[in-house]
Amino acid sequence: MKILKRIQEIKNIGNNRQLYNEQWVETKKALERYAIEDGLKVSEDIIGNLFCRLEGYNRSKTISIISHFDSVENGGAYDGIVGILAGIEALGMLKKKFGTPEVSLEVICIAEEEGARFKTTFLGCRALFGDLKYENLKRLKDKQNISFFKAREVIGLKPFSQKELDRCQRNDIITAIELHVEQSRYLEKTQIPIGICTHIPxxxxxxxxxxxxxxxxxxxxxxxxxxxxxxxxxxxxxxxxxxxxxxxxxxxxxxxxxxxxxxxxxxxxxxxxxxxxxxxxxxxxxxxxxxxxxxxxxxxxxxxxxxxxxxxxEPVELSTEINEQIKKVTRQIGLRQMEFKSGAGHDVQIMSSHDIPSGLIFIPSVEGISHRMEEYTKNEDIVNGLNVLALTIKNLSYGLIL
Ligand SMILES: [Zn+2]
Incomplete structure (x- = not known):
């Protein structure tokens, strides 16, 4: 599977992928390249969210696989990245095997979730719902006192107005699914390969x-x-x-x-x-x-x-219908699973708080280590996660379930 090699490539770029820094730019370029290699159509919005799409017969509805490509300062190579790479490869596989889906599918590579540089979280996903205000962005500064707009200028991104920011808003997303490393030890302790998240704080x-x-x-x-x-x-x-x-x-x-x-x-x-x-x-x-x-x-x-x-x-409860779909697929593949609440925040939480039925799949993190360079998820667990994600998306988008 390509995902294992691609994780290593992203790791080589570095684990300090903070919004609008050099590693962030390099990572975005790599993700764009992978999506094109896998036959997806790529575009981006003004914040820097990257959309890798497989258009369906019905283009007014989209199922989104969502995860972030920024990291905390000296973070890990798996947090966020695994979900994006699994999504890109899943859509590439579905396109190759089954052709055009009923509704459009996409991977949203979220530009910013961690809040590491400008101390405010979920910037990427909040932009999709009109939750960002130009005036607030203007006030943001990093540790070096570099403003949000100066940081954009350094990497050649233009300033924008509130009107342009509002154009990031989406109203076609009917379902959102995220695959993420667990960042705690429930799965590792129980030797269960797939976790299904019920609530996010x-x-x-x-x-x-x-x-x-x-x-x-x-x-x-x-x-x-x-x-x-x-x-x-x-x-x-x-x-x-x-x-x-x-x-x-x-x-x-x-x-x-x-x-x-x-x-x-x-x-x-x-x-x-x-x-x-x-x-x-x-x-x-x-x-x-x-x-x-x-x-x-x-x-x-x-x-x-x-x-x-x-x-x-606000805290969210994820969709029981989507969770049922994930459970069905996990059983089908012959993997054990368990449900639990997340301790960490995730992009899919923003989707769910805007009434988009959403699901979150966890795969084990060795020793529960995260937000550190030592973060690690075993290859077999990554492959399991990718398979569960791909089959869940297939059932939702080719089987006319929605
Ligand atoms: Zn994350």
């Missing part, structure tokens, strides 16, 4: 800027201080407490302490909190609790806290 990224007052660390009495970092420490602990209390997961992984000097009271701290939960009510309760706590700390300490919702994607 809601995910929010909350940016806080705490503004206090810089002063002399030796001469300012404790009760006259407006220490932004001490306030941040309380808030970070509270975020951890929310994860434990509500049985969700909460992280404050991004922090910047201005001055960062041993003898100056910290005056400005920036934090980004990541909070996730499967239950929509609890998900929103966590946000309310954090807001209230931050307000109390703000008053108590005399600091000012700016609060910005960078991303808020």
């Amino acid at each position: 809601g995910q929010m990224k909350i940016r806080m800027v705490i503004v206090g007052e810089a002063n002399h660390a030796g001469t300012t009495p404790m009760f006259e201080r407006k220490d932004a970092l001490c306030c941040a420490a309380k808030i970070i602990s509270f975020v951890e407490h929310l994860g434990i209390k509500y049985e969700g997961v909460t992280t404050t992984g991004y922090t910047i302490n201005a001055k960062n000097a041993t003898n100056i009271i910290p005056s400005k701290v920036e934090l980004i909190h990541d909070m996730r939960h499967h239950d929509p009510e609890v998900f929103n309760q966590m946000l309310e609790d954090l807001t209230n706590y931050a307000k109390r700390e703000e008053e108590k300490r005399g600091v000012h806290i700016e609060f910005e919702k960078l991303v808020k994607i």
